[in-house]
Amino acid sequence: MAKILIFGATSAIASSAATLWVARGDSLFLVGRNPNKLQAILDDLRVRKVDEQIVEGAVADLDDFAQHGPLIALARETLGGLDVALIAQGSLPDQKACESSVEATLAEIRTNALGPIALLTLLAGEFERARSALGPEDEGGVIAVIGSVAGDRGRQSNYVYGAAKGMLATFLEGLRNRLAKVDVAVVTIKPGFVDTPMTASFDKKGPLWASSQTVAKGVVSAIERRRDVVYLPGFWRFIMFVIRHIPEFVFKRLSL
Amino acid sequence: MSVPLSWNRYPRVAPSRVVDLVSRFDALPARRLNENLLPRGAGRSYGDVCLNAEGALLRTRALSKFIAFDPREGVLCCEAGATLGEILAFIVPRGWFLTVTPGTRFVTVGGAIANDVHGKNHHGVGSFGCHVRELELLRSDGERIVCGPELRADWFAATVGGLGLTGLITRATLKLAPVANSFMLVEGRRFSSLDAFWDLNARAEQDWPYTAAWIDCLAPGGRGLLLAARHAPSQESLPAHAERRRRFPVDPPFSLINAVSLRAFNAAYYRQPLGQRPQLTPYGRYLHTLDSIEDWNRIYGQAGFLQYQCVLPPAAAREGIADMLKIVARAGTGSFLAVLKNFGSRPSPGLLSFPRPGATLALDFPNLGQRTFKLLDELDAVTRAAGGALYPAKDARMSGEMFRFSFPRHPQFSAFVDPNFSSGFWRRVTER
Numbered sequence: 001m002a003k004i005l006i007f008g009a010t011s012a013i014a015s016s017a018a019t020l021w022v023a024r025g026d027s028l029f030l031v032g033r034n035p036n037k038l039q040a041i042l043d044d045l046r047v048r049k050v051d052e053q054i055v056e057g058a059v060a061d062l063d064d065f066a067q068h069g070p071l072i073a074l075a076r077e078t079l080g081g082l083d084v085a086l087i088a089q090g091s092l093p094d095q096k097a098c099e100s101s102v103e104a105t106l107a108e109i110r111t112n113a114l115g116p117i118a119l120l121t122l123l124a125g126e127f128e129r130a131r132s133a134l135g136p137e138d139e140g141g142v143i144a145v146i147g148s149v150a151g152d153r154g155r156q157s158n159y160v161y162g163a164a165k166g167m168l169a170t171f172l173e174g175l176r177n178r179l180a181k182v183d184v185a186v187v188t189i190k191p192g193f194v195d196t197p198m199t200a201s202f203d204k205k206g207p208l209w210a211s212s213q214t215v216a217k218g219v220v221s222a223i224e225r226r227r228d229v230v231y232l233p234g235f236w237r238f239i240m241f242v243i244r245h246i247p248e249f250v251f252k253r254l255s256l
Numbered sequence: 257m258s259v260p261l262s263w264n265r266y267p268r269v270a271p272s273r274v275v276d277l278v279s280r281f282d283a284l285p286a287r288r289l290n291e292n293l294l295p296r297g298a299g300r301s302y303g304d305v306c307l308n309a310e311g312a313l314l315r316t317r318a319l320s321k322f323i324a325f326d327p328r329e330g331v332l333c334c335e336a337g338a339t340l341g342e343i344l345a346f347i348v349p350r351g352w353f354l355t356v357t358p359g360t361r362f363v364t365v366g367g368a369i370a371n372d373v374h375g376k377n378h379h380g381v382g383s384f385g386c387h388v389r390e391l392e393l394l395r396s397d398g399e400r401i402v403c404g405p406e407l408r409a410d411w412f413a414a415t416v417g418g419l420g421l422t423g424l425i426t427r428a429t430l431k432l433a434p435v436a437n438s439f440m441l442v443e444g445r446r447f448s449s450l451d452a453f454w455d456l457n458a459r460a461e462q463d464w465p466y467t468a469a470w471i472d473c474l475a476p477g478g479r480g481l482l483l484a485a486r487h488a489p490s491q492e493s494l495p496a497h498a499e500r501r502r503r504f505p506v507d508p509p510f511s512l513i514n515a516v517s518l519r520a521f522n523a524a525y526y527r528q529p530l531g532q533r534p535q536l537t538p539y540g541r542y543l544h545t546l547d548s549i550e551d552w553n554r555i556y557g558q559a560g561f562l563q564y565q566c567v568l569p570p571a572a573a574r575e576g577i578a579d580m581l582k583i584v585a586r587a588g589t590g591s592f593l594a595v596l597k598n599f600g601s602r603p604s605p606g607l608l609s610f611p612r613p614g615a616t617l618a619l620d621f622p623n624l625g626q627r628t629f630k631l632l633d634e635l636d637a638v639t640r641a642a643g644g645a646l647y648p649a650k651d652a653r654m655s656g657e658m659f660r661f662s663f664p665r666h667p668q669f670s671a672f673v674d675p676n677f678s679s680g681f682w683r684r685v686t687e688r
Contacts, residue, residue: 012318036281040335044321048346197318200276203258 001053002026003079005072007062007119008089010037012196013146016216017086022048022055029075030057033089054079062089063111065118072122082130084223085123087116087145092198098160105160112164116145117171124175127184140184144223145172149190149231152240155256169229176228185226191215192236260313263553264302265560266623266652269309269680276315280335280426284314284396292678293396295420297364298339301371302563303652304680305419311678314424316366322346323427330432331389336366336425341547343430348539352432353487355387359595361544366425371649372417372609374599374616376466376485376543381433382602383611385416389429393422396676400426405605414672417606419648421673421682439488439495440466441534442542446526450478450578457598460484466542471594472522473584473619474515478577479526480596485534485542497538503550511557511622513592521592556622563650564632565610565618567599572642573615579638580617587631591619607669610647610662618650629653648681659685 004021006014009030018028022045030045032038038057045055056078060067076082093108123143131140150158151165169188176186193199193209210233218232231237246254259270271294275285284293294308296315307313316337323333330352332343340354341361347353358373367373372385381387390404393415401423403411415422443464447453453469460467464484471480546552553561568576577596584591595618604611619635621628636658639646645662646654660666673682 034279036279039281040279040319040321040323043323047322047325197276197278 002083003029003054003081004084004086005029005031005075005079005082006086006088007031007071007116008033008087008146009057010034010041011088011090011146011198012212013191013194013215013219014086014088015041016213017088017219018045019048020216020220022053025050025053027054027079028056029054029079031060031062031071031075032057033059033061035059062115062119065115068119068122072119072126076126082126082141084142084144085119085127086219086223087119087143089115090146090148090198093158093160095156095158095160108160109164109167112161113167116168120145120171120175124179124184128179128182131182131184139226140179140182142185142187142223142226143175143179144187144189144219146189146191146219147172149192149236149240151190153243153251157256185223187222187227188229189219189222189232190229190236190240191218191232192239260296260299260307260315261560262302262304262306262652263300264563264620264623264652265553265556265558266562267304267307267680268560269304269307271308271313272310274313274315276318277337277424278318280319280321280392283398284394284424285312287312287396287676292676293424293674294677294679295336295366295370295424297337297367297370298362300360300363300367301649303648303650304684305371305648305651306367307680308678309680316364316424319426320364324429325350327352330434331429332432333390333427333429334365335427336369336391337364339364340368344539347432348435348438351434351436353435353539355381355431355433356384357543358384359544360547361540362547365428365430366420369416369425369428370418370420372604372606372611373649374611376468376597378602378611379461379467379598379600380465382600383604383606383609385605385609386602387431388412388416388605389431391415391428392426393424394426395423396674404429411672413605413607414669415606417604417609418669418672419608419679419681421677421679423674423677435487436490437488437494438539439491439536440485440539440542441488442483442485442537443534444528444530445482445484446479446530447482448477448479450574450581453478453480453482453596454574456482461598468595468597470525471581471596471617472526473581473591473594474519474522474588475526476585478581480594481526481528481530483542485537487539488536491536495536499538499540499548501548501550504552504554507554508557511559511561511624512555513561513622515588518592559623559625561620561622562628562632562652563618563620564635565616565647565650566635566639566644567610567612567614567616567647568639568642568644569612569614572644573598576638576642576644577615577617580619580635583631583634583638584619587627589621589624589628589631591621593618593620607665607672608648608663610645610649612645614644616647618647648685651681654685656685656687 010032292311319335319337
């Protein structure tokens, strides 16, 4: 049974994924910022687990990078090793507010890109070392990150968020390349529109919106199958293919 | 933002705002000036008990976590936004079942308590509230009231069936019932008249924990099917089954339920083959039949539909139900879901609980405007004459007078209403 560490565990997608993992018999260490939400999720997972499974957690603000190292060490110690790390923290910026505030823009970049990159830097070393302790026939761990389709192309309606997710995707591409030779999988997950508290201000009717449970199933399966880049639900791959291929001289005039 | 509707898609009124609650530990959201609040679960009630024009709706669906489970005693504590389906998915493989489940498993625990819902086994076990051990209520002044049948029982009696008006239910502790597997044994019997139904039903209630009848309102005399069931005992082998869920895909401009389609449906439904012996059936197919068609409510078109559910006391039930079916048959609009069931004698715990001894008839009608409302007024006259009551969870139009008649303990209830909570229903029946 896998030992799984989740950052941003109180997000709707991550907590749904945790429910799926605990039902499979995995052990979990959850890191979340909101103590009340984290406590409710831990209680729920403990109701669902069987005795030998470990379900623990820690409250932390991941914008404080100094905490990253100790958190990873605590998780490794609590679970007795790490097989999977899922990075799911993020915030959806108010694009309009960012346009008139350097501070807000940089804060969003920090939460959505720099925080995950800081974590990834530590996790990469962690998983690399753990892999070198294994035999040649063993599989290395999996590092998975929740990015976004918004990172595939900058759009006027949310390019601060998009830029952060784009930076993250490029970083992951390089990291995947680096860790491929030690057989540590790096999974980039790009959800489309997901009905979560983060998107509370949107009108969520329509075929493009997916539930966090549906996306969580995709996350669990992508990690299981050690995929490289997954769009969730899968049809977003085609949508984003089209969007990426619109020539810039046309794209800049669109209101997307 | 699209406007949250109730399940029957009438009336269509917009709240001042919709707030998704994220933690049961949090305080209620700060109220805006003169704004009142109303908790809303899955939006599966009919009418306006889950609507709040000009006020805020507090959606509870994100509060769906389990808090504690005792697998030996069969006691589950969970947040109020968990649906009965989410609970069943967890407890059935562990050998437990909800003691009471209504005709859909897509309702939340909070909604099931606030409407004190009932199931096809009411004659044996009473209403949903009878199996709630404890709940926590969050009031708009920040007070948290933990109550149960023996703990601050006055608050419990007000909150069970209290239509969400006494405060936000944050969590509840439920007593479950043991089952051997996820199947039920279901026996179907045809009856050709109401008289035949009463005899058949009286016998079925002796033998079967679950009973309910479907009635063909378009046929004279009230022919129908009585479906009785029990949880299946352990089986040597269980049939494989995969639940198929389909979605009703469009909003037709007018109701697809009309005299012609209904006549065809009823004739086919009445003649469906019934096994000689009780059939092993997945519980959902018997208890939550319509759950297999997602968004089935859209079949009634843009104008929506109206439910009418009443209970008539035992002495007046036979005559009253017969009168109602005559009125419906004469109106010719028919009813797709005509369901008849006897309530048992176990008292419901709530001051405003609907279930009480007698027969309950549930009907639904496409909303054809004045014509439909006039028909429902005619049915009200029968309910009143019989000394019966209407079900707030299924109501979009009862008068204040009819409400007071149905719920004689409403003055005691009013004292427990949170001063900052209200609903479309509550204003309708208290301000007119």
